[in-house]
Amino acid sequence: MAKTYNIFISHSWDHSDDLKSLYKLLDSRNYFFYKPNEATKEEPINSENAKYIKSVLKRRIENSNIVLALAGIYTSHSDWMKWEIETAKELDIPIVGIIPRGQERISRVVFDNSIVNVRWNTESIVQAIREYAK
Template sequence: MAKIYNIFISHSWTHNDDLVGLKDLLESRGYFKVEFWESTRDSPINSSNTSYVKMKLKERILSADIVLGIAGIYATNSDWIAWELETAYNNAIPIIGVIPRGQERISSVVNEYSIDNVRWNTESIVAAIRVHSK
């Protein structure tokens, strides 16, 4: 039976296309099974209570085998991405930075916490997940 990788993708809702593209990339890879644990525009955590949202996100992060941080430069200015990555890091959940297509510079926040940074390429991302997931 093939392993199912539980993945939490740390992302910015204002750059939703990156999230959708990354999920599509991984789901289309043959013989690579994934389940996603992040909160999205389509399935948000419906609360304005920050403590509650953080509690729910932390549960999802701790359920993941690995966290993928979309490493667009915009991630450097996101308090939520920083919090998600710090939470994963402090709980020994491996973090891989995924550099969006065409990016020359990457987020310093993602780079600070990641154990590996890979380009937006299916094989590179899948290989990093297989090597680094818990």
């Protein structure tokens, strides 16, 4: 039986098209199964209380086998993404940086905290997940 990976994808809601594209990419890979754990614009955590939101996100990160961090330069300007990456690091959850299509520069926050950074390629991403996931 194939393993199902619990994946938390750290992303910016202002760039949610990157998240949707990553879902499509992962969904296109035969014999690869995953369950996304992040909050999205379509399925947000219904609260304005930052402490509560962080507690929910922390549990989701903790229950993940791996964190994929979209490594666009915008990550360096997102307090939420920085917090998610720091939390994953504290919880010893492996972080893989995903370099969005066409990006030349990547976020220093992701670069400094990831095990590996891979280009926007199905096989590279799936291989990194299989290699580094807990």
